Every structure is written in structure tokens, then in C-alpha cells.
């Protein structure tokens with residue numbers, strides 16, 4: 292049996308997807324050729340790209356609303372600079388909720404003035420700032436919907452006149468939002484959509500074409516859009532596996548279905564974290580992430596015992612990020628409820644033993 296995989300990213304993918312992906316590596320479309328050895332301009336691959344792009348809009352309920360999808364190289368980290376390159380003329384506002392926001396802000400500063408509207412750095416990013424003001428004379432507002440490292444998640448988003456841009460790398464397709472509130476959504480695939488190597492960008496086209504600077508082709512959204520996400524050789528394999536994951540999600544019942552499953556998983560674990568006197572949660576209760584639960588042992592002396600116990604239970608990827616310490620259980624879409632139950636069982640067993 293497969294290990295219970297709580298890894299933060301790259302992370303768990305549905306078994307069915309892994310099986311189909313491995314078959315395509317050997318023989319794609321019953322053509323006696325591998326997906327990895329055919330042209331990206333061939334009909335079968337163009338169909339994959341088109342299917343992946345349209346599944347994204349369908350699942351996010353963004354069809355016929357002026358949005359286009361891109362599957363790009365370079366990870367979410369390249370989007371930190373791409374966004375500023377393409378959309379920042381003079382001034383942008385950023386909400387600082389952790390490591391990934393900090394990195395996005397750093398890149399944006401290369402292109403214009405950046406206003407940090409609020410930050411939760413004072414408490415090691417364990418909460419989401421609220422009640423901040425956003426200046427009106429900005430080119431866009433940027434936020435990070437889910438803070439993978441700290442285990443916090445935005446439950447609501449500010450109303451802004453300017454374009455709303457969001458890094459949804461670690462919670463895209465996990466919960467129902469009104470995605471049409473956003474003008475640009477981006478996500479590295481390796482958290483909740485597919486393998487590393489491809490980045491999803493969903494753009495409302497009318498926000499583009501407003502900066503004065505020259506933009507290099509590979510970093511220019513309009514160039515990629517004009518070529519239907521095939522300006523150069525796209526990341527064919529990760530795009531294909533992402534397409535399979537999106538199909539898997541659609542067949543299950545889409546975001547509305549998976550959101551209920553994700554809520555059950557998070558509820559099961561957080562209830563145990565709060566009940567069990569040996570553990571304490573890291574992030575503020577009202578801002579807890581449904582995807583990444585961060586928690587610590589109250590008594591660090593139990594660390595070796597606990598670590599041995601969960602490893603013995605075939606649990607993988609539970610160590611917290613070095614900037615938080617403790618533990619982090621990432622419960623992405625593909626993680627089954629019984630894996631969370633396995634972790635909760637180990638936590639209860641530790642309580643009995645200690």
C-alpha cells in the first residue's frame with residue numbers, strides 16, 4: 292500500500308492519474324509512441340494543451356468571462372517578476388503574509404513602487420492581517436491565498452478597484468471562490484494540480500497591454516496568449532499530468548465536491564490538534580489553512596518518540612518548514628481522508644503512551 296503522503300510540494304497525486312501518466316510515457320494514444328517523444332505541435336498534444344486550458348476555466352467557472360489560461364515554464368517564482376514586468380507601471384500594493392509574499396514583493400520592487408499594505412511578520416506570519424487600507428492609485432493589488440509554509444489561508448479577499456492578483460499555488464482547485472473577482476491567478480502545479488515543471492496562469496486579458504516598457508517575449512503574457520500557450524516548447528509532461536488531474540477532479544464532481552472532502556479532512560486533524568494536550572496549533576484559529584495544517588509538540592522531548600511512531604505508520608512528509616519548525620500536514624486534494632485518520636490515530640496513541 293502507498294504511504295500516507297503529507298508532503299508540502301511536490302506532493303501527492305491521485306493514483307489513477309499516476310497510472311495513466313506512466314502508461315502515456317510508454318505508449319500515448321495507442322500510437323506506439325511515448326508522449327515524451329512526439330512533437331508538441333502534433334494533433335494529440337495540441338489536444339492535450341487545449342483540454343487542459345479549457346478544463347481550468349470550466350472548473351473555476353470562468354468560461355466566457357474574458358479569461359485565458361497559460362501553462363508556462365519557470366514555476367510560480369517566475370510569475371513574481373512576470374506580473375510586475377507586464378502589469379506594474381508605477382505603483383502596486385502587496386499584502387505580506389509570508390515567505391512567498393516576501394519573494395513576490397522583492398521582484399516587484401525591481402519594476403516600480405511597492406506599497407506593503409500590511410504584514411503579519413510581527414508574529415512569524417501566524418495570522419492573516421485584516422482591516423488594512425489599500426491605496427486607490429495602484430496598478431494592481433497582490434495577495435497569497437494560502438501560505439503553504441505557515442499554514443494560514445485567506446478566507447475573504449478585499450474589494451479593490453484595481454486588478455486583483457493572487458498567488459494560489461497551494462490552494463487552487465481546493466475550495467469554491469468567486470474566481471471572477473480575480474484578474475490574474477497563478478499557481479505552480481506541484482502543490483495541488485500536477486507535477487513540478489509547469490505553472491498555471493489564468494488572466495483576464497483586458498488588464499494587459501498597459502505598461503510602457505518593452506517586455507522580452509518569453510516573459511510577455513500577450514506573446515504566450517497569441518500563441519495559445521505554445522510560443523516555445525511547453526512543458527509537455529507536467530501539462531499532460533495536470534490535465535489528467537483536472538479530469539480526475541471534474542469526474543469526482545469538481546471543486547464543490549472536493550471542498551467538502553477537504554473540509555472534513557481539515558476538521559478531523561484540527562479537532563485532534565485542539566483536543567490532544569500534547570499538541571498545539573501554530574496559526575491563528577480563524578486563519579487556519581484547509582490545505583496545510585501547522586502544529587507543534589508542547590513538550591519537545593517527545594519528538595523522537597512521535598517521529599518514530601508516524602514513520603512506523605507509513606506517514607511521509609510531516610516535518611514542518613525550517614522557518615516554523617514542528618510539523619506540517621499538507622492535505623491536498625488527492626490525499627484521502629483515511630490518511631488523515633492514520634495521523635490522528637498516531638497522535639492519540641502518543642497521548643496514551645506519554
Ligand SMILES: *Cc1c(COP(=O)(O)O)cnc(C)c1O
Pocket residue numbers: 300365366367368369391435437438439458459460461479480482
Ligand atoms: C511553492 C510555492 C511557490 C513557489 O513555487 P515554485 O513553482 O517553486 O516557484 C510560490 N507560492 C506559493 C504559495 C507556494 O506554495
